[in-house]
Amino acid sequence: MIACIADNIISPMGLTTEENFSSVSNGMSMLRIHEDTFGLPEAFCASMLDRKLISDLFADHALSDNGYSLFEKLCILSATDAISSCALQAESEDVIFVISTTKGNVDMLGTDADYPGCRLAVSAEKIAGYFGNTNTPVVTSNACVSGVCAQIAAIRLLLGGKYRYAVVIGCDVLSRFIISGFQSFKALSPEPCRPFDIDRTGLNLGEAAGTMILENIGRTEFPGNGCLWEFAACSNHNDANHISGPSRTGEGAFRVLKDILGKTDRDDIAFVNLHGTATPYNDEMESIALHRAGLEDLPANGFKGYYGHTLGAAGIIETILSMKAIEAGIIPATKGYGAKGTSYSISASASSRVTDKNTFIKILSGFGGSNAGIAYRRRDVPLCATFRKGGEA
């Protein structure tokens, strides 16, 4: 059994998973209009981290500062919290780091076209190296679906038996590079986004880092609050249609949902956490995929109205938030949603709903025609008082 045993989210909404989930439960959002940021000619609406706060936090908590970039500091801070909360010995040989990012340190290209850390693997080695881990880290770079792909890659490596733990980190930071690109696509909404809504006009970008620690569990006793998140199913399909536009038939997302439904108990699914970027095409595509999979009536939701699209972090933080929601017995509200705005129904709601079910599906779609999804199931497990992880049990 593969299970998620610890997690963290760092975002403008909080520095821990608990703070973030509490902010979401309170309907908070840090999507703001930013003018004159990154010297861009056009304003944009995004959820941005306080760079000084991150820098100060890192100076306070870090064991060393080996010239880490903002991206690397965020990955390290997020992983540090998750690792310490489960007492994992991250330097152990049976721990592998898997990093999800779309662009990593691309912001550095603005000042140094030859900055070595612009190679994602160089940056990943620095992050794993900070924790004393010497296994070559794995970097997944699959545009917007990277966060789910990283979990799938980690789960496969754990099932393959070579490693027992995976530290899966997702992070992206915004920059002139990324914002200008999305602006050139005319994909951005000038105001807070409205997923699935009739008046949606586009997406917002956001910054975050998230960490999940996955374990191939052979033990029978567990730490924590008496519940465990067990991996249930995963899938990845290409639309084979267009490199930057979602499929008009939702082909890849439909195939992902179909695969996952074949391996999960439909009656135990609390909700599908959708990509829900609030671009006209993405949300329409997801409605078609849900319809084709027979899931129009299944509760669905999206987190982009709180966080914006956090790129390589999205798959990680949205998975963690979905877990916390089920632990709290709720289906979170879709912030920004008001009235149906897709050809087929999406069972989203502007307010939160209750649930007593234990499984959720997280799906993502992105540039390159990629679609990926993953499902986890909550299991009640016996508690144990003391534990150690990594190396000796």
Place this chain on the structure above:
Amino acid sequence: MNTVSHVIITPEETLLDGKCIFRGSITGLYREFAGDYPKFFKMDSLCRLGFMAAELLLKNIPAPIRENAAIVLFNRNGSLITDRNYQKTISDDNYFPSPALFVYTLANIVTGEIAIRNKIYGESSFYILDEYNAAQIEDISASVFITSSPSLLLTGWVDYNDETDYLADMKLVTDKETDLR
């Protein structure tokens, strides 16, 4: 894993299953072995390289088998060449960001280009490694079969630095011996 076919493309030569079949540029290779896909000229160099490797590997594979193939590729430079080109278009004195260029600042676009051309609806994944590492590529490729059952796996290295420094070393593999006719 069982290797069906293997291609190596370098600036010097193109080898298919160990035999040299072409010497020349990637565009020359396209004109010789494809030639019917104008979208090729819109692609960045990384995509052109991966696209041509896939053309050579998949040409004899029937469509129904291709449909359920998986594409899992690796490299070192990501999309860094195109990233640098895009960066030049957003300087203060010369600001003209273009979506047609920005989309290629994602390394996984090459998997999408291959999927579109060959109508492949299976998995598409891209990994960045610090260096060419055959053992790690083999580990990650083999692990695809743990959670999925693709008909075929198109896997390997596709890295583009400049016109004198690029390498596609890609293979078509199956989980076990399979009849692909």
